[in-house]
Amino acid sequence: MTQEGFSYAFDPSACASCGGNCCTGESGSIFVSVTEIAAIAKLLEMDEGEFRRTFLRKEGFRFSLKERLVNGSYDCAFFDRSQNGCSIYEARPLQCRTFPFWDYFRHRIDELKAECPGIIHD
Ligand code: SF4
Structure with a gap:
């Protein structure tokens, strides 16, 4: 999963083994x-x-x-x-739906990668 303006991708299949870090x-x-x-x-x-x-x-x-x-x-x-x-889940807030594509993380990719195993970034 990608989003315009963000240099990383997100693999939601990582959520199954993550334990809900977000x-x-x-x-x-x-x-x-x-x-x-x-x-x-x-x-x-x-x-x-x-x-x-x-x-x-x-x-x-x-x-x-x-x-x-x-x-x-x-x-x-x-x-x-x-x-x-x-x-x-069906009614989770927009803030949750848009994770990990938050402005805050746009230039804090190392911090995001430390939190979320689903982040793909070179
Ligand atoms: S509401 Fe958002 S932060 Fe709370 S459990 Fe659901 S997805 Fe996670």
């Missing part, structure tokens, strides 16, 4: 839009207010998914270690 590890922000909040709450069959209180934290003017501390790792609240995957 959904766990250092604490970070997983921003969700109002539309995404509604879609995730619907998928979980939760009242949107309850979903917001349970799974979101406010960061400035934006909302981010909460994390769970597991053995020193900050896991996204929706990363399922037993399944090695995202438990809201």
Whole structure:
């Protein structure tokens, strides 16, 4: 998988053996839009207010998914270690859908390769 403007490619088959490095590890922000909040709450069959209180934290003017501390790792609240995957995959936020083609990584390829075994770069 490639994307215009990025010098690396991504092989999604690496996800099967990775253990969710992009959904766990250092604490970070997983921003969700109002539309995404509604879609995730619907998928979980939760009242949107309850979903917001349970799974979101406010960061400035934006909302981010909460994390769970597991053995020193900050896991996204929706990363399922037993399944090695995202438990809201169909409704995962755009930020997750566009990984690893983020502006942040465009010129930080070594950092990205250290995190993601699916990166192909000469
Ligand atoms: S929403 Fe899903 S894909 Fe996104 S960080 Fe959480 S577990 Fe990973």
